[in-house]
Structure formats: C-alpha cells, structure tokens
Amino acid sequence: QTMTSAEIRQKFLDFFASKGHQIVASSSLIPANDPTLLFTNAGMNQFKDVFLGFDKRPYTRATTAQKVVRAGGKHNDLENVGYTARHHTFFEMLGNFSFGDYFKEDAIKYAWEFLTSPQWLGLPSEKLSVTVYAEDDEAYDLWHKTIGVPAERMIRIGDNKGAKYASDNFWTMGDTGPCGPCTEIFYDHGAHIPGGPPGSPDEDGDRFIEIWNNVFMQFNRDEAGVLHKLPKPSVDTGMGLERIAAVMQHVNSNYDIDLFKQLIADAQRVTGAADINSPSLKVIADHIRSSAFLIADGALPANDGRGYVVRRIVRRAIRHGYKLGQKGFFFHQLVAKLAELMGDAYPELRQRQSAIEDALRLEEEIFGRTLENGMALLESALAGDKKELDGATAFKLADTFGFPIDLTADVCRERNVTVDMAGFEAALEAQRTQSKAAGTFKMAAGLAYEGEGTCFHGYQQANADATVLALYRGN
Numbered sequence: 001q002t003m004t005s006a007e008i009r010q011k012f013l014d015f016f017a018s019k020g021h022q023i024v025a026s027s028s029l030i031p032a033n034d035p036t037l038l039f040t041n042a043g044m045n046q047f048k049d050v051f052l053g054f055d056k057r058p059y060t061r062a063t064t065a066q067k068v069v070r071a072g073g074k075h076n077d078l079e080n081v082g083y084t085a086r087h088h089t090f091f092e093m094l095g096n097f098s099f100g101d102y103f104k105e106d107a108i109k110y111a112w113e114f115l116t117s118p119q120w121l122g123l124p125s126e127k128l129s130v131t132v133y134a135e136d137d138e139a140y141d142l143w144h145k146t147i148g149v150p151a152e153r154m155i156r157i158g159d160n161k162g163a164k165y166a167s168d169n170f171w172t173m174g175d176t177g178p179c180g181p182c183t184e185i186f187y188d189h190g191a192h193i194p195g196g197p198p199g200s201p202d203e204d205g206d207r208f209i210e211i212w213n214n215v216f217m218q219f220n221r222d223e224a225g226v227l228h229k230l231p232k233p234s235v236d237t238g239m240g241l242e243r244i245a246a247v248m249q250h251v252n253s254n255y256d257i258d259l260f261k262q263l264i265a266d267a268q269r270v271t272g273a274a275d276i277n278s279p280s281l282k283v284i285a286d287h288i289r290s291s292a293f294l295i296a297d298g299a300l301p302a303n304d305g306r307g308y309v310v311r312r313i314v315r316r317a318i319r320h321g322y323k324l325g326q327k328g329f330f331f332h333q334l335v336a337k338l339a340e341l342m343g344d345a346y347p348e349l350r351q352r353q354s355a356i357e358d359a360l361r362l363e364e365e366i367f368g369r370t371l372e373n374g375m376a377l378l379e380s381a382l383a384g385d386k387k388e389l390d391g392a393t394a395f396k397l398a399d400t401f402g403f404p405i406d407l408t409a410d411v412c413r414e415r416n417v418t419v420d421m422a423g424f425e426a427a428l429e430a431q432r433t434q435s436k437a438a439g440t441f442k443m444a445a446g447l448a449y450e451g452e453g454t455c456f457h458g459y460q461q462a463n464a465d466a467t468v469l470a471l472y473r474g475n
C-alpha cells in the first residue's frame with residue numbers, strides 16, 4: 001500500500017505541527033520585494049528577512065509546502081528536464097524552519113524520525129545515506145553516534161570550490177543572502193539504476209537520489225562575497241515532494257508518481273503521441289506545471305525579464321508537442337487536468353484556470369505562426385549530418401522566427417549537435433549596434449510583437465536573448 005503525493009504533503013505538515021511548527025502557506029512564485037531573485041527557488045525565500053533578523057514573526061518554528069521554480073538564476077534545472085528522473089522546473093518543496101530556535105541536533109533528529117518512524121514514512125534506514133559538510137564534525141557525530149548511521153553510508157563533501165564533482169554541501173540561495181553548511185539525505189533506488197553515491201565520479205545518475213537537504217543557516221553573504229554571521233543560528237530544510245513520493249510509491253522516477261502519470265497520460269491525449277514513454281511527454285508535463293503556476297502568480301509570457309522565462313518554457317513545450325506530431329494548439333488543454341490534480345492544494349489553479357488557458361492559447365497562436373517555418377530552416381541548416389549549428393542561423397531563428405536560443409539548443413542537443421554560441425552572440429551584438437545607430441525610438445516601441453506577427457521586433461528580441469545569455473552565464 002502506497003501513499004499519494006497529497007497524503008505525503010499532509011503528513012509532513014502534520015509531523016512538524018506536532019513538533020510545535022506553525023503551518024504557513026506557500027508564498028507566490030514571484031518573490032515579494034526581492035530583486036536578487038528571479039522566481040521563488042526554495043521554501044526559505046519567504047523567510048529570508050526573518051533569518052536576517054529584519055522581520056519578526058509570532059513563531060520561531062514554521063513548516064511549509066512551497067511552490068518552487070528553478071528555471072534560471074542560481075538554481076536552474078531547465079536543461080535537466082527530459083534528461084534526469086529527478087529534476088523539474090516546477091516542484092513542491094516541503095520544509096521546516098527554525099528561526100534561532102532549534103539547531104543541528106533537533107533538525108537531524110526530526111528528519112530521521114519523519115523518514116524512518118513507522119508512524120510516519122517508515123523508510124528502511126539501510127536505504128538512506130547522508131552527506132555532511134566536510135568540516136562539520138558536529139553534524140557528522142550527530143548522524144553517526146546519536147542516530148547510528150554507519151560510517152560507510154556517511155560522506156563528507158565540501159563547498160565544491162574547485163572540486164571535481166557537482167555535489168556541494170554549502171547551500172546558498174543566490175549570489176547573496178542567507179547561507180550555510182548543509183547535510184543531505186539520499187535514498188538508494190537500487191543497483192539496477194545507473195549512478196554512483198554522492199561525491200563519486202558518476203554521482204550524476206538517478207540511483208542515489210537526494211531527497212532532503214537540511215541547511216544550518218549561519219551566514220548572510222554580501223555582494224563582495226563576505227560572510228556575515230546571522231543574528232542567530234537557524235535551520236532551513238527542503239525536501240522535494242515528487243522525489244519522496246517516488247520513494248513512497250516504489251517507483252524509480254519522479255515521472256512515474258501518481259500526479260505525473262496522470263499528467264503524462266493527458267499530454268499523450270492532447271498531443272496524440274504514439275509512445276507514452278517519450279521524453280517529450282515528460283517535458284510537456286513538467287512545463288505545464290511551471291508555466292501554469294507562473295501565469296497564475298502573474299508572470300505572463302513576455303519578451304523580457306520573468307515573462308521571457310515563461311515564454312521560453314511555453315515555447316519549448318510547444319516545440320516538443322510539434323516533435324510528437326501535434327501541429328495544432330494543445331498545450332492550453334492541459335490546464336484542466338492540472339487544476340483537477342493540484343487544485344485542492346493550490347486553489348489559484350481553479351480560480352485562474354481560464355486566464356491561464358487564454359495566456360497559453362495566445363502563446364500557441366503567436367508561436368504557431370513561425371514554428372513550422374523556423375523548424376524547416378533549422379532542418380535545412382542541419383542537413384548533411386552537421387555537428388554544429390552556425391551562429392547566423394541560430395540568430396535568424398531567434399530574430400525572425402521567435403526561437404529563444406535555448407529552444408534551438410534543445411533541438412540541437414537531441415541530435416548531438418552543438419550551437420556556435422560565439423557566432424550567435426556576434427550576430428546579436430551586430431544587431432544591437434545597428435538598432436542603436438538606427439535610433440532609439442525602437443526601444444520605446446514596447447515589448448509587443450511588431451506588425452502582423454510573422455516577424456519579431458529584432459531589437460526587443462535581441463535584448464531578450466541578451467537576458468537569457470546573462471542567465472546562462474549565471475548573472
């Protein structure tokens with residue numbers, strides 16, 4: 001007998017409520033008053049000022065199920081979707097927080113109790129391994145001596161400065177803000193899945209899945225990179241609901257959990273895809289969640305800033321539908337299923353269902369005018385087994401056909417083709433210089449498309465792509 005995602009979410013909140021935590025609602029995906037952040041990327045975002053000591057709450061312990069999007073900025077998983085079993089652009093992060101209340105010992109004890117106690121999740125402890133920050137002997141001893149995790153399932157990992165592998169046990173929200181050493185809990189899905197333990201050369205697989213990160217918030221990083229002590233040592237944790245649901249439902253991929261199974265089936269219905277296992281259906285099921293939730297929170301597809309990220313996600317989904325053979329408008333039709341599946345937990349989906357559908361449908365119409373011709377151009381540019389797409393074509397696709405550069409790169413990646421990014425940037429730069437020389441009135445033309453809709457306004461598009469390039473570079 002397995003637990004549904006909804007049951008796990010509720011159990012988590014109930015558990016921490018039973019430990020004196022205030023249940024707090026998810027905040028919006030659009031961060032309030034935080035220009036350093038593209039979208040809400042962790043449960044702690046809404047408590048940033050509480051950690052920093054600028055904001056006081058009537059509680060010192062809180063628990064949330066938080067809507068999160070990681071599609072740009074410091075935490076960006078857009079390029080992982082469709083390629084790993086564990087990454088989404090939108091996911092739910094379950095968290096417990098201590099604002100100068102308990103610290104390492106209780107955080108570790110709570111996490112272990114919730115995961116292993118038969119009263120809660122009842123996971124077999126031998127499937128769990130734990131990483132700690134390399135220098136954090138206190139956390140190591142708590143896990144090893146107090147909890148009893150054997151040494152062979154404990155791994156010390158540093159802050160990854162100059163390290164060989166991706167693992168990193170010093171969590172930061174962004175370039176600035178609250179941060180601290182962390183300890184992460186991994187679940188072993190079994191030897192039939194490729195991938196090594198954290199800190200190993202083949203750690204980037206789907207066998208050992210990071211399910212829960214416990215951050216010991218102790219510092220605020222300023223613009224110069226200097227760490228300042230927080231007023232009080234605190235705790236911030238995050239567990240991906242979809243990942244723990246996969247564990248509890250005895251499946252090895254997030255895309256096989258209750259919620260995704262149904263969304264993927266609906267994606268097959270609306271695209272008419274022949275193969276239910278197509279990665280494109282996973283991408284579409286992922287992208288309908290991020291785009292619908294973002295639009296519900298007010299980020300509409302647009303040509304710059306947050307709206308451009310939404311536009312990119314929606315267009316990538318549309319292109320995957322096209323790849324599956326669906327040339328008509330399908331994407332907006334998925335909103336109803338999503339609202340049915342997630343509307344109890346997130347009523348905004350039902351309240352804004354028709355507005356979300358309209359925004360997606362409009363984007364399908366706009367992109368639908370250029371998608372087919374753009375794909376034809378791309379196909380002919382790649383004809384003859386080319387291994388690299390030239391920058392001029394990539395630019396033309398962006399400028400004339402509304403293909404964000406990451407969408408073009410997504411198509412190329414499927415075929416093991418790289419994109420000449422330097423050439424693309426050069427073409428972009430040339431366009432910008434030209435537009436500037438032609439006069440500044442174009443800049444005031446706003447963000448809308450120009451003319452009857454087959455062409456994009458070059459200058460605006462160039463700016464938008466510059467935004468994405470900046471995101472790529474991690475700025």
Ligand code: ATP
Pocket residue numbers: 070075077086087088089090091093210211212213238239240241242243
């Ligand atoms: P990973 O190393 O797998 O990319 P992370 O270390 O970047 O994860 P954290 O910032 O520590 O993730 O976030 C806390 C938790 O949120 C993770 O332990 C994981 O369970 C979940 N999580 C992180 N990124 C994603 C994602 N893109 N999709 C689904 N769940 C995620």
Ligand code: MG
Pocket residue numbers: 075
């Ligand atoms: Mg990550």
Ligand code: MG
Pocket residue numbers: 167168210
């Ligand atoms: Mg990690």
Ligand code: MG
Pocket residue numbers: 184210213
């Ligand atoms: Mg982590």
